[in-house]
Amino acid sequence: MLPTTRSQSRREEPRRQVTGERGRVFAAVILGFCVLSFIDTFHTLEPYSGRRSLLSSAYLATTSTLLPWAHHYLADVSDAPDPDGETALFWHIPKSGGTTAKQIYQCMGKTLTIRIGVDPRYGHDQSDELVVFKPIEGKDWKTVNVDTVSEKGILRAEEMGLVASGKADIIFAMDVNFASSHLFDRLNKGRILSIFRHPVDRLASKFYYLQSATWERTYRPEWADMSILEWAEKHNFDENFLVKKIVGKKLTDDAGMADLIIAKEIVRRRFIVGLLDEMEESVHRFNVMLGVNESDEKTKECMNEVFGTTKDEGDKSDEVDSVEAQGDEGDEKDNAVEINTNSNKHPKIVEGMPEYKLMAERNSLDMILYEYIRLLFQEQKSVINRYAREALVQQHALTTNVQRKRQLR
Numbered sequence: 110m111l112p113t114t115r116s117q118s119r120r121e122e123p124r125r126q127v128t129g130e131r132g133r134v135f136a137a138v139i140l141g142f143c144v145l146s147f148i149d150t151f152h153t154l155e156p157y158s159g160r161r162s163l164l165s166s167a168y169l170a171t172t173s174t175l176l177p178w179a180h181h182y183l184a185d186v187s188d189a190p191d192p193d194g195e196t197a198l199f200w201h202i203p204k205s206g207g208t209t210a211k212q213i214y215q216c217m218g219k220t221l222t223i224r225i226g227v228d229p230r231y232g233h234d235q236s237d238e239l240v241v242f243k244p245i246e247g248k249d250w251k252t253v254n255v256d257t258v259s260e261k262g263i264l265r266a267e268e269m270g271l272v273a274s275g276k277a278d279i280i281f282a283m284d285v286n287f288a289s290s291h292l293f294d295r296l297n298k299g300r301i302l303s304i305f306r307h308p309v310d311r312l313a314s315k316f317y318y319l320q321s322a323t324w325e326r327t328y329r330p331e332w333a334d335m336s337i338l339e340w341a342e343k344h345n346f347d348e349n350f351l352v353k354k355i356v357g358k359k360l361t362d363d364a365g366m367a368d369l370i371i372a373k374e375i376v377r378r379r380f381i382v383g384l385l386d387e388m389e390e391s392v393h394r395f396n397v398m399l400g401v402n403e404s405d406e407k408t409k410e411c412m413n414e415v416f417g418t419t420k421d422e423g424d425k426s427d428e429v430d431s432v433e434a435q436g437d438e439g440d441e442k443d444n445a446v447e448i449n450t451n452s453n454k455h456p457k458i459v460e461g462m463p464e465y466k467l468m469a470e471r472n473s474l475d476m477i478l479y480e481y482i483r484l485l486f487q488e489q490k491s492v493i494n495r496y497a498r499e500a501l502v503q504q505h506a507l508t509t510n511v512q513r514k515r516q517l518r
Contacts, residue, residue: 174374176356178290183379184300186489190496192400196272198292198299200285202351204314206304206385209415211281213392216411217401218249219278222271226252227262239269241276249407257282263291272297279399286357302395304383305351305482308475309458309468312347316340317455337456338464341471349474369474373481382482382489389416394489397497402504 184195201207214221225244227234233242233254240254255271256262257280271277272292282288285301293299306314319325320333332340349364355372358364376382381398383391392412396403403409458464469476 174371175378176286176371176375178286178293179375179379181295182289182293182298184298185378186381186492189499190300190398190400192398195298195300196275196277196280196293197399198280198282198285198288198301200301200303200380201281201283202303202305202311202354203283204311204318205306206383206388206391207281209388210304210392210395213411213415214279215248215250216414217408218251220251220253220276222253222255222257222266222277222280222282224256224258224262226254227256237269239271239274239276253277257288257292258284260284260287263288267291272299285354290357300398301380302383302398303380304385304388304391305479306385308351308472308479309465310385311350312341312345312468312472313337313455313458313464315347316345337458338467341464341468345468345471348471350472351478352474364474366474369477372474372478376478376482377485380485381493382485384483384486387486391486392416394493397493397500400500 184191199207199210201211211221211223220241225231228244231242231244231254233240236254241251242254243249243251253271253276255266255269257266257271263282263284271280272294273296279302280288280292280299282292285303289299289301316332316337319327319329321330322328332344335344346360348360350360352358352364352368352372353360353362355375356364356368358368381394383395389412393403395401396408401408403412458468460469
């Protein structure tokens with residue numbers, strides 16, 4: 110039996126309360142929030158100028174459609190970052206920049222949860238205790254002996270008290286619903302970060318990538334013999350991925366407008382959103398929420414390693430595919446992620462093409478959610494900039510106090 114770091118009674122009581130609230134959440138979808146959400150859903154397709162702020166008090170005052178785990182276990186976007194009191198969970202959406210983010214924070218020496226932590230070669234995979242270790246000699250980054258990608262691994266991490274231990278700086282997970290509902294609780298809250306990509310671009314990248322990614326468990330060599338139109342029509346079961354993952358549905362399940370409403374509210378209230386085509390700005394925002402000091406020389410070095418070269422300000426999806434060429438389906442090639450420039454270039458699927466039309470139609474909920482997230486990205490800028498200014502003021506005050514104490518000695 111694995112030891113826990115929390116008392117059983119303290120964890121079980123909130124779980125019972127959460128279960129009892131599940132029915133009320135869906136009632137709220139119908140009775141309290143539907144009109145506003147439906148109107149807002151279709152407004153996401155209209156020009157941004159003149160819209161009411163999605164983070165305004167008018168929105169925040171409406172009946173919440175947050176699922177219980179999002180309501181109770183996660184920090185709100187309006188809550189100032191507290192790196193010492195909350196744990197970041199990065200939702201790694203395949204082919205959307207997650208591997209690049211992982212590489213950056215490894216470079217900074219952060220402690221991440223990735224699958225290499227349970228590689229038997231390191232001897233910690235069967236331990237009943239949490240162990241932080243450096244898997245690669247000569248590298249500063251560390252990992253914990255847990256797997257937060259698989260459901261089995263997440264349940265083990267929950268039993269071992271991963272979040273309460275404070276040992277992980279960033280938890281990387283591919284199932285945001287399952288991971289958030291099991292790893293966090295009312296006393297040990299999480300902060301969700303994620304990078305989003307246009308749904309059609311993400312699917313096209315996945316199709317071409319998995320044809321040749323022999324290192325991936327999800328390698329699909331048979332896809333190389335079919336067109337992307339055939340694949341999208343007959344072989345792609347990854348439809349409305351974002352909405353389904355957020356609300357906790359399987360990819361084989363149907364999803365509808367009620368699911369979209371719930372997903373939009375969770376993202377609006379609980380996610381610090383990044384965009385693949387605004388990767389550098391997204392990482393800067395994540396750094397604010399994580400308490401990363403960007404004036405630190407090592408941090409500058411890590412940021413410059415990925416973003417330092419001058420790049421065309423146009424479409425950047427091919428550039429990110431180049432950096433993301435390996436390990437983006439949840440596995441790390443050779444069990445270690447290193448910054449690389451292996452190319453994963455592929456034909457661009459653009460609006461007006463039959464392939465684009467088919468994938469957009471079959472991922473209509475994700476298309477709407479993505480446009481909504483683009484608006485949120487704009488609106489969160491002022492909020493996170495305020496957090497950054499407040500952090501600078503606090504740091505200045507701390508530095509001044511230290512200097513005064515030295516002078517009084």
